[in-house]
Amino acid sequence: MNLRFIIFVVITSLSLFFVNQYFVPDPKETSSNEQASAAVVDKLPSIGIGTLPLFPLYSTDSSSDAISYGLEVGKGTYMLPTGALPEEKETLFVKNNKGLIKKVNLINKDLSKEKCLIYSEQAKPLIKTLSLPAGKSFLTLLQIEETAPFAYPAMINNGKLTLGKEKPSSNCLVIYDDLGEFFVLGIYDASYEQIIPFSSIGSLDSLIDYVPMQVQKNVVHNEQLYVLENETMQLVFSNLGGSICEVNLPIKSSQHPHSVILSVDEDALIAKQAPLSNLFPLSVYKESVDGKITQFEPKEGGYYPLLRRGIAKKDRRAITRVLPKFYAASVTEGNNDELASIPYKLKSISSKRIVFSAQHAGRRITKTFELPKNGKDAPYVLLANVEVEGNNTDLYFNSGVPEVEFVSGRPSPAITYISYNGSDLSTGQIKLPKTVSTLEHITPDWVANSNGYFATIIDPLDKVGAGVVSTYVPGEVDPSRITLIDVLSDRYPASKYPGYQIAIPLSTKSNSTDFRLYLGPLDAAVLKKVDAFYTNQVTGYSPEYNKAITYQGFFSTIIEPFARLLSILIGFCYKFSHSWGLSIILLTLLLRLILYPLNAWSIKSTIGMKLAEPELKKMQAKYKNDPLKTRTETMRIYKEYNVNPLGCIVPLFLQAPFLFGIFSVLKTNFAIRGASFIPGWINNLSSPDSLFSWSTSIPFIGTSFHLLPLIAALLMFLQTKQSSKGNDTSNMSDMQKQQQKMNFIMPVLMLVIFYKMPSGLNIYFISSSVLQMVQHSITLKSIQKRALKKNPKEVLVKTKRK
Incomplete structure (x- = not known):
């Protein structure tokens, strides 16, 4: 009896543990050939203290000794990190450049979450700031103590923070120099050694105004969007990179009765709490109607965004756009992302077909996208062609970054592929990278970038070289729409929901590479239909897209x-x-x-x-x-x-x-x-x-x-x-x-x-x-x-x- 009980408890506990672990996606790991390292940078450029608009703060208007310093972040508005004052005060006095003493009041009260103090002459000040920059950028961490302020250099590269040998001992303001103009981007939390951007502090939303970076203003302003749409998807193309910036899938409704996609709680919450992020597309767009290019306003609701496409918090000017290098069907050159952002010229557009062309660095690139003639026979499929005149080596075709999907309550991203060795089919999964990982040994028949329920499948129809590149995309750089849900309680912080992008090389045997893209749900019936449509009746070849449905967790093979x-x-x-x-x-x-x-x-x-x-x-x-x-x-x-x-x-x-x-x-x-x-x-x-x-x-x-x-x-x-x-409780061991x-x-x-x-x-x-x-x-x-x-x-x- 005792042995049976022990075995029962062990098996039950292991079963429950397995259930819990089974629904947790595999942790991000680097591939076996990846040698990730992060060296601490000894000398980084930083902003000099003397160049910052710092002003002494006094407890009374007659005090001669400053109790701290405040950074001016707007007219009559000053910010300092929590802990910079000997004690919290509702009112302080500041001496400006003209020597005038002015009274400023504490604006924000919920200091435990915000980790900063904001004092202002105004009742509702507006603080201009930027989103965390993508790629590599230099920052300054401003630590303010009672005696004096200190500046620490730092570097952020795709969301990864690197500090020098000397590190701040307390919370700091994170400062970015945008062509001579200073912006506070967020708070450096010394306890966790991480940056908390203002976008992750929902209680500050009413005080924050996001402006575009000087170096990107013209790029964002000149972006033009074009739409192709059929029964199963709305594709939004950008002239930047000639790529797909949005893939919006119709949700089952009276307008789309045959859709297999149902609305979930996240759709309703975003529609209610962030209605401007429930527009499809996010911005005005152009479409071919009866042979004429006509401009339209975005429509509210009715779609599921397959890709991360940016978010809008306050008004349309505050849209956080995705960097073009994270667009689907973008073309990049090795580690250089510049090619993905160059402006393309629209050559032609119809209801089913769109063509872009661009010249850059001695090469001409032409991209052609075409919907199948009957979308019902091949749902969620897009045909693409990339033609390169000139040097076509080291060019890669990208998947885009899928949105976050909760599978059994947790995100479940996965990267899968199949490859053929003669007539033998092999399937596999690529471990989720921590930075960038290149698997040189894989020559894929196709690669799928999945969020658990949806996937972008890149299927090259021409022979391409070996090598699949997988990239970790920090959530702060390319935020998910779920970060807009319950922002006051910071229910879904951007840092906890990174994304992943995959890329495969273009063909070097020819100057033209054809692709078949599947951009839709991992629904067995739909995938079976697509596989049947593209099965070669002579050779029996089938794309086998149904293999993109993976079974994760322990003992998945069994x-x-x-x-x-x-x-x-x-x-x-x-x-x-x-x-x-x-x-x-x-x-x-x-x-x-x-x-x-x-x-x-x-x-x-x-x-x-x-x-x-x-x-x-x-x-x-x-x-x-x-x-x-x-x-x-x-x-x-x-x-x-x-x-x-x-x-x-x-x-x-x-x-x-x-x-x-x-x-x-x-x-x-x-x-x-x-x-x-x-x-x-x-x-x-x-x-x-x-x-x-x-x-x-x-x-x-x-x-x-x-x-x-x-x-x-x-x-x-x-x-x-x-x-x-029936057990005898009177004589129990x-x-x-x-x-x-x-x-x-x-x-x-x-x-x-x-x-x-x-x-x-x-x-x-x-x-x-x-x-x-x-x-x-x-x-x-x-x-x-x-x-x-x-x-x-x-x-x-x-x-x-x-």
């Missing part, structure tokens, strides 16, 4: 066959129920029927062990000094009661592949994303249920009350009570007493792990628990009925044939 089988079964259930919630319940019932003999064996073994336990105790007491006799008698009793101590454990191991297979199905089945079961409560089976919600986030609980995990934990408690029913305590601990542990799990998974566990309890009850009654006619010792003994 689990994948079971997951694919269960995907077929749940699809079969859906044909009858037309409800994914009911399909999960039906699949659970089907699995229980399949595994009924194993479960029955386990239940009978458990009951048999209980029946044998009194005799085992007597025997152990009788032969406690004779280990050999104890083992012999133990085996005799097991045989007499027809039980096996492993009978309770083996079924758990045999069921494990099916258990983890259903986890994979719920995680990877696109059709479940956004699928509602009980409107108003279970609105999305791929997310936690929400019985009711509130605005202020509570630690662990969040902003919604999830009922399903409570029901699942309660049923687990009832299961343990049911299985332990210490181990049995510990088991009684575990009857309470395990449900609590399950509640903690499953509280933020998707509602579909909780429905599976609830259904499985109910069916398990029913089977246990039926089996127990059957045994009790037989016990009325037989000696209890003979209940589980097989009747020998004469």
Whole structure:
């Protein structure tokens, strides 16, 4: 009994741990050939203290000794980091350049989050600032103490901060020199050695005004957008790089009844809290109508943005645009991103086709994009051609950076590929990089950049060279739209949601490279349709885009066959129920029927062990000094009661592949994303249920009350009570007493792990628990009925044939 209990606890704990870990995406790791290193820079250029608009601050208008210094960030407005004052004061006095003493008041109160103090003569000052610069930039960290201010040089490169040997000991203001004009970009948090941009401090939104950098003003101002659209996608092209800056996929509605994409909570929250980021496209655009290029205003809602496309917080002027090097179909040259930002000339545009051309560094590049003639036959597909006249070596074609998708409550980015060696197909995953990683050994047939539910697949139709480049893109450099949700509580800080971009080389055998791009959902039915459309009927070649659906986590190779089988079964259930919630319940019932003999064996073994336990105790007491006799008698009793101590454990191991297979199905089945079961409560089976919600986030609980995990934990408690029913509580060993305590601990542990799990998974566990309890009850009654006619010792003994 004690051994069985220990094994049960270990297996259950490992199972729950596995469930939690299985839904956590693999951590970012560099590939085996990547040698990432970060050397501390000893000497970096910095802004001199004397060039900054620093002014002494006084506690009273008659004081002669300054208590600190403030950096002027606007007319009559001064900023300093928290800790720069000996004590917080509501009012201070500042002496300006003319020697005049002026009173300034503390504007911001929530100092714990903002980490800075803002004093101003105005009630509502407006502070001009910039977004964190992309690429490599030099910064100055201004530390202000009671005695004097200090400046520390720093460098930021694609979101990665590098400091000199001397590091600030307290919080600092982060200052950027934009062609002689100084801007405070955010706060340096000395505790974590990281920069917190103002865009991540939602409570300062009303005080911050974002302006474009001087070096980018003309570029942003001259950007022109053009649109191609069909039944399945809206493609927005930019003249900068002649690339795709937005891929917007229609959400299922009366206007798009055949779309497979359903609205999720994030869509509604962004529409409510950041309506200007719910425009499609983000800015005015041009489109070919009856052969004429016509300008249109963006429309509100109705689309899902596949790519990160910039965000807008206040007004259209405050749009944070994505750098052109992160556009899809951009062409870059080695480590030089300049080629991706050069302006292209629009050569022609129609309702299905657009052509761009540019000359740069002795080469002419022409890009042609064309939608299939019938988008319904090849949904989410775009055909592209890149023609290079001149040097075409070391040129790469980029995927763009997918938006963040929550798969089972967490982001789940993945980079996959397939390649052919003769007729042999091989598939693989590329580890998510920490900076930039080049895999020279891969010659891909296609590469997919996925966020879990959607992907951009680059399929070169011409032979290209070996080498796939994967790039880590910091969330501050290319922010996700989810950073706009609940900005006051900083629910989704940009730094925690990086993106990834992949690039493959252009063909060097020819000056022209054709691509087929799939820009859409990882829906099995859609991918099957696309594969069938592009299958060569003569050779039998198929692009096999369905291989982009990956099964992540531990033992994925073992689990994948079971997951694919269960995907077929749940699809079969859906044909009858037309409800994914009911399909999960039906699949659970089907699995229980399949595994009924194993479960029955386990239940009978458990009951048999209980029946044998009194005799085992007597025997152990009788032969406690004779280990050999104890083992012999133990085996005799097991045989007499027809039980096996492993009978309770083996079924758990045999069921494990099916258990983890259903986890994979719920995680990877696109059709479940956004699928509602009980409107108003279970609105999305791929997310936690929400019985009711509130605005202020509570630690662990969040902003919604999830009922399903409570029901699942309660049923687990009832299961343990049911299985332990009939135990003699008056004569319990210490181990049995510990088991009684575990009857309470395990449900609590399950509640903690499953509280933020998707509602579909909780429905599976609830259904499985109910069916398990029913089977246990039926089996127990059957045994009790037989016990009325037989000696209890003979209940589980097989009747020998004469």
